Amino acid sequence: MGNGDPELVQLLTPEGLRIDHPDYAFTGDDEQVKGFYRDMVMTRRLDSEATALQRQGELGLWASCLGQEGAQIGSGRAMTDQDVVFPTYREHGVAWTMGVDPLQLLGLFRGVDLGGWDAAKTRFHLYTIVIGAQALHATGYAMGIERDGLVGTGDPARDAAVIGYFGDGATSQGDVNEAFIFASSYNAPIVFFCQNNQWAISEPIERQSRIPLYRRASGFGFPGVRVDGNDVLAVHAVTSQALERARSGNGPTFIEAYTYRMGAHTTSDDPTKYRLADELEHWRLKDPIERVRAYLTRTGAVEDAFFADVETDADAMAARIRSGLLSLPDPEFLALFDNVYAEQTPHLVDQQRWYAEYAASFQADGGPGDDAVTGRQ
Secondary structure (H helix, E strand, C coil): CCCCCCEEEECCCCCCCCCCCCCCCCCCCCHHHHHHHHHHCCCCCHHHHHHHHHHHHCCCCCCCCCHHHHHHHHHHHCCCCCCCEEECCCHHHHHHHHHCHHHHHHHHCCCCCCCCCCHHHHHCCCCCCCCCCCHHHHHHHHHHHHHHHCHHHHCCCCCEEEEEEEEEEHHHHHHHHHHHHHHHHHHCEEEEEEEEEEEEEEEEHHCCCCCHHHHHHHHCCCCCEEEEECCHHHHHHHHHHHHHHHHHHCEEEEEEEEECCCCCCHHHHHHCCCHHHHHHHHHCCCCCCHHHHHHHHCCCCCHHHHHHHHHHHHHHHHHHHHHHHHHCCCCCCCHHHCCCCCCCCCHHHHHHHHHHCCCCCCCCCCCHHHHHHHHHC
């Protein structure tokens, strides 16, 4: 995708040069750009540390966001204190901007919990593994806040919006298209944010759609825009405008963040089996972190000590999550029954009692005993 392509909103070139766009502008200062840089470096370090932990057998799986940091940080930092996020399973950078402890993300992939963060406090809902299902969840939530009178009041401390994340492959799912229909019909205050990393596991985007994905929005009756997903400034500008449109009561927007998955789909995937190495090298030159570093260096906005300090912070975070992960306690298996509903049903109470008696029977026989209750191996 060339820099001059009119379909692509770009405000910062891969070489670190600021450029203008007729419809979008980044209005922040260099302090905010420095914050974006730190966010992206911390996200990438979390990602690389988690990948290493999985390779060492400490995580069951990990879904990398390598190369997508610009799309995630730019959109995450565009939200206000009222906005709510419905993620997939790859939005580690967005989780970072919403105040979710990275260690809690790793707990999910280690299998010791089902997502240990407080979705109400962080406004960041639990990761959704079922492809595209969160689009309907997000739309329903958006319809709800509109009916609660939290949209279009003109009060910036009250008006809220929802952002639902998904990948390019999810646009082929029925749930996502149904969400588009409901959002359009009910003018829901939602931003559909598609990280088009061009590979739905092993299927290229050319097999997903004959046209750019953002153009699909017009068929559902709301605007769509394609932004350079590796340009954190452009993503922030486009997402800010879309969220404000939603908060003001003007309905949904579809954002296609055109980016690239530089790593594997998950740690169980081998991308060398379905894509060429030179494609990856081409996208390395568009790295979202390096272009911001080039801008900050070119403009003299920072000293070298700034970059060193960020790396020190990243090292400290990596050490904390590694030691914290290894010390996470094994879950008590019987607690699984407690966490299905806010209030336990009689049926679950019976199941829990039955399983406790079943596990205790092994103790009486000199078998695994407590291990059957706690789930320890």
